[in-house]
Amino acid sequence: MPLPACSGVNPHEYPSVRILAVITDAKSVRPCLDAAVMAARIDPYSHIAGLHVVGDPDRLVAPSEEVQFQRLRERTEGTARDKAKAVEAEFLCWNVGADERTPRITWEAPVGAEEEMIVRAAQNADLLVLVQGHDMDSGDARHAAIREAGKPLLLLPANWKARSERFAHIAVALSDTPIAADAIDAALPWLQAAETVTALRIGSEDDPALALADRVRTAGIDVDMRIIPPESDDRGAQIVHEAKSIGADLLVAGAYRHGLLVEWLLGGTTRHMLAAAELPLFLVH
Secondary structure: OOOOOOOOOOOOOOOOOEEEEEOOOHHHHHHHHHHHHHHHOOOOOOEEEEEOOEOOOOOOOOOHHHHHHHHHHHHHHOOHHHHHHHHHHHHHHHHHOOOOOOOEEEEEOOEOOHHHHHHHHHOOOOEEEEEOOOOHHHHHHHHHHHHHOOOOEEEEOOOOOOOOOOOOEEEEEOOOOHHHHHHHHHHHHHHHHOOEEEEEEEOOOOOHHHHHHHHHHOOOOOOEEEEEOOOOOOHHHHHHHHHHHOOOOEEEEEOOOOOHHHHHHHOOHHHHHHHHOOOOEEEEO
16 A cells, blocks of 8 residues: 555654554444544554453453442443444444555454553554543543553544544644653654644743744644634633634644643643543643
């Protein structure tokens, strides 16, 4: 499969990209795999691994309290076996509609605890893809993907649908923190493949965080700068809304500058960003 001529990425500049698509329920199969394929467009040798963790209490090797907790989940979310069958059926349906340009995709449905299995699988991945959900499995998956896996995460809104073959317009949230620089570095292959890159900063013209845009320019990427005055203390939601308003397909940002407990008690940019997410987020913790 040749690399699209418009991608702007040298296939030898980065090693083969390995993408882990974490699927928590049947509804998330299509958006998760569609986004994984879009992300894989930067590399003709990319590989996508689909993962659905089966938390079946009858087959789970775990402490008794974990097994009992899984049984309680089944009362509200259905049995793990039924969920796994529905996910696999949806995966097979999606796979039938894939064309010859779709990267190689493998499928795995291990039995185990959600977070543990995701962290283990992430060791062999360069990027995780996950759809935000509202059940407990989705919450566990998001926590593992952001906080424990140690890899970049492409997090999708629950109602997201692909509107193009790749992420053509990427917004980058600038902040004066090392984690923002880490996010930019991790996203460089996708930034180089984008048609438009817009740097967003909520602040003023003399904000030191604006220097981060030079990190993108150093990689040979043209950057449009957009400085927005703060409207409220909820800067996470404001940056998401701004990225959405300029037509960005993806927003790159650092995640959880403070500890999770501090974010939960006092609020924080990442927490507000996740709550307001109206477009895919490329997050690095």
